[in-house]
Amino acid sequence: MKVNTQLLSKNVGQQIINTDNINILDLDREEIINLFKSYGFLLFRGLENSVDTFTQFTNSLSKDFLDYTGGVFNRRVINGNATILSVNDFKDEIKLHGEMYYQQDIPLMLWFFCAHPASQDGETILCDGRQFFNELSSPLKELFSKKKLKYVGHLNKDAWQKQYKTNDLKVVEQTCIRNNLLLQINDDESIDLQYICPAIHPSRCGKYPTFISSLLPAKHRYKNTVFFEDNSEITDDIVSELNEVADRITTEISWQAGDILMVDNTRIMHGRRAFSDHQRDIYLRLCSPAFPF
Template identity: 35%
Template sequence: MTIQIDSLETSTKKIIYSDKCKDILSLSVAEIQELFKSSGILLFRGFGVTHEQMKAFSKQFSSRFTRETNRTRVDSREGFVSLVAQGTHFIEPHCENANTPFRPDAVWFCCGVPPAQGGETLFCDGVQVWEQLSEESKQLFLSKKIRFDFIYSAEQWKHFLGAEATLANVKQMLEGLEGVSYFINEDESVSFAYACPAVIKTKYSNQDAFANNILNAKESVFFENGSPIPDTIISEIEEVTDRLTEEIQWQVGDLVMIDNSRFLHGRRSFSDNQRLIFSIFSYLNF
């Protein structure tokens, strides 16, 4: 196994190559764990990984997986492998499900077919974003939590919990969760509010990271008291994030593993319809 550290100065990303298309399942689990703890993002290239192999590989590092409410499932039996968000539009950097109390530890992406042009997956280190925000913004986010407001339709929460789920299952899941308030509507949709810090401690290095969903949820995020986040603050976050954002130019069979407590991820827009990227979200076992 040859380890290459990405040459971009701002990146901790490591690329793990296989010149001879060695089976990715033969890699040392312990070594990958240590690399992931230190870097937060690993790109495996040259292994020709399929979405089935991604699932088998991720199981070595995961205690459990999560289902997504708005994605097309690929593995019908368990439903944990899905296609990435539909459409060809730009997606702002964000942490997966950071607008809910169900943030997974890791995001896994596997490339089946790269786009002809554009469509790169973006990533940005939340530790570096926090370091480069102004002191005024830091103090604001340290003193105030943010709140996400949204509605889950019955179809959405059944997709997440399973087709046989009931409102009793919804209540059981949500009761007692820190920062959560909810209301069940007459049509069995659930109005949901979640208050949380905008800056969190990373899972492994215990560093402060501006790792949240503020940028891609601008219409539904406020401070905890309901007041809006000032446009000037949003503009500053966008400027810092844009400056620090890097990209993965996909090749067939690439697999990437991202620390969701540290790195934000997104996507550049693209125009063709051939892009095929698979995803898994998991809680880690190390």
């Protein structure tokens, strides 16, 4: 089935519109893949999706689904499937970020499903990391090109058992080695983690520098969890400029029930506006594309 589309912002994002009461599973696969590669994220709207069609549709386009081991938020498992997760369990704003950019193993793509939108607010926000880089001032381009970020975390026993889904520190050790995370095990069985990576990454085609990181929510929500590699501070002035760029180039998704959002996590940063409606229910899948990418 041919795909009807509409631009979601000036440069990135396309909305797939249902004109003939079609089933999402009948949409032309190649066209979806080409749109995704060009536009970075796609919103599928008005297709009467359930969790089951969401699962089938995402299974048809993705592989290597992750269960969020190593992720910092609490997420609920949906329908007993460990690769379908709720978004986090609080209502505050989350600044723009690449998913799990505080470790080596990132999901290359993300899927969101709106089971229940908030009655107001709670929009998901998105921006193009290539455009983010282009909009940075020359000094910040130079600074982030020269200096990598250092993420640090301290987890007590209870916290690392939850985050790494194991009681066995040897398993944590293996995960950390795989993820280039520096692990220190303390006498009280708490752990300290450290991860160094750049904020600017080349695009998958190698042509475009892309600003994508977990820096903004880390600075916004937690104290002393991210620095430059040389331990120098990422100052409030730097964070202000980044937030100002983010505000300028952000696209908002005001959720409708049944919406599906497909996101390139190597190019697009996402976040969300605060909300108060406790019925807001958005699901997430973390995976890789099941097509050349």
